[in-house]
Amino acid sequence: MKEAYDVLVVGGGPGGALAAKAAAEQGLSVLLVEKRPAIGAPVRCAEGIGKEALAEFIEPDPKWIAADLDKAVLIGPDGTKFTIGNNHSGGKVGYVLDRKVFDRELVWQAAEAGAEIQVHARASAPIMIDGKVSGAVIHQHGKTYEVRAKVVIAADGVESKFAKWAGINTTVPLTELETCAQYIVNDIDIDERANLFYISYTDAPWGYIWVFPKGHRCANVGIGIAGTKSGEGHRAKDYLDRFVAREFPNGKITELIVGGVSVCKPLECTVADNLIIVGDAARLSDPITGGGIYNAMYTGKLAGEVAAAALKKGDTSKMALMVYDTTWREGPLGHALARNYAVKESFIKMDDAKFNSIIHSMSDLSLDEITVKSLVIAIFKANPWLALELPRLLMTL
Template sequence: MKKHYDLLMIGGGPAGAIAARTAAKAGLSACIVEKRPAIGAPVRCAEGIGMESLAEFVEPDPCFISAEMQRAAVVAPDGTTMMLDSESAGGKVGYVLDRKVFDRELVWQAAEAGADVAVKTRASAPIMSDGKICGATLEFCGTKTDVMADVVVAADGVESKFSKWCGVDTTVPLREIMSSAQYIVTDIDIDPHCTVFCLGNNVAPQGYLWVFPKGDRTANVGIGISGIKSGNGHRAKDYLDRYMASKFPNGKTIEWIVGGVSVCRPLACTVADGLIIAGDAARVVDPLTGGGIYNAMYTGDLAAKVAIDAIEKGDTSKDALMTYDKQWRESTMGKTIERNYHIKEYMINLTDAKLNAIIQTATSINLKEFSTLQLAKELLKRNPKLILELAVLKNLIT
């Protein structure tokens, strides 16, 4: 490890890896610091991503794709199932990844481009000078090393600490943390190309339960519920265990993971002097779907591009790095987050009866594009009565 890098990435997930890859490819020195001893593990993710979203940053490779998705099913509280199919060629809409392999592949690509990587290495404090972040103290097996950087990219995920130490409030409101649990379950009867989303206040209060196939008879079965609905006897794990007992009593759980997913608005400001915050740490997860892989890669890439430009011009102040904040907010990703935040706020207040009514409107929909926006538009087209019901939404999506 060097004493100074152009870019120092705190966190070796998709945001940190893509930032490092972009910087290294441009000829800058870059280093990824990962506190865990292995890249990609433990997984904290349901692993779903859209086909085109993935291809924007990495060539799809069977080595990190567990399964290809062709359709989705949305299950209402009363059990009514709405099937969503795609009109697109081949009908392939997305993937369920194998994050352990995927994350390693991205870091591999960053390393191949010239980036350094340090695992089991924790950033334990920022190095500040006159209020500017100019590096980090790194700890590896009890040894502390100060590493300087022109720009530090905080890509340290949902449990992010680095930005907080730099004075940025990253606290997720309790009602906007999805308290989550997931099992990889095998030996179960599923449609291996269909993602399933189950809604309802008794199923997953203010969240949803998912079945994301990872093979012919294997799936990620998981749930996220609002932190405000969580408590003794009714935690994410309790809801998931109940679902497992009723739907997959003979399934075999081969992996047990828990996690938190933020569904709040992104941080009010995602830069500081010498610092850019990317991915889950910036709270840029899609508030409606909880999806964060693409947004992490997008912000990681943009963070590096803006940093490269700022370093070239010799100005890495907050003002100079604001380009990053401005650009992602104006991007399709930024606008989708804002729109989906409103849809989420609407959805979480729906009673089970209303959810049933909306889903009964259409038990089968063929979507031109596989997006929540297209879905909402289709629902409105099919049941004009919903326009009154969904008045709030109508303004958002038309």
């Protein structure tokens, strides 16, 4: 570890890896620190991603693809199913990744581009000079280092602390933090090409249950519920245990994964002097799906590029870095997040009778495109009464 770098990236997930790679490709000296001893572990993710989204950043590789999907199935409280995509969609839908391998691949790519990687290296505080982030204190193997950097990219995930230490309020409201538990369940009868989403207030209040295949007779089976719906005897794991006992009584559980996913609005501003915040740390996970991989990769890459451009001009002030914030916020990502937040606010509090009614109304429809937007438009078409109840949402589509 050197004393100073152009760019310090805190966190070795997809956001940090893409940031480090992009900055290194621009010829900058880059240090990426990951507090855990291994990149990619432990997994905190249901591992689903759209194919087209992923293709923006990386060629698909069977090494880290656990399942290739051609449909998504919504399952209502009474068990009624609505399938999106079909066998004719040519497997364009999405993948379930193996994040342990995927994350390592992304970090390797950053290293290949010239970034220095340090694992089991934890940022414990920013170095602040004149109120501006100027590096970080790093702990590794019992030693403490003061590492200076012209730009710090905070990619420290849902448990992000770096931006908070720098004075930015990153606290997620309890009701907008989905508390999640997931098992890898083996030896179960599943459609290995379909992601299942169970929508039910009773079974997953203000959240959903997912079954994402991970190959032959194996799936990620998980749940997210709103933080305010959690409590003693009715925590995410309690709901998940009930679901697994009911749906997969003979399944063999080989891994327990827990985590939090924010479904709030993004941070009001994702830059400060010499600081850029990306991915989950910037609260950029999708408010409807909870998906965050693409959003982290997109903002990570953008952050690396913006940092490089700012350094070339010799100005890494908040004003100079604002182009990062405006680019994602005013582009397709920001619009999708704003729309999906509105969708979430409109649908999350519906009761099971309403969910049943909506899914019944869709049973005759077929939908090939698996996006939140196309789904919500289809729901509106099949349920004209919703336009009266959710006029503001209609405007956002």
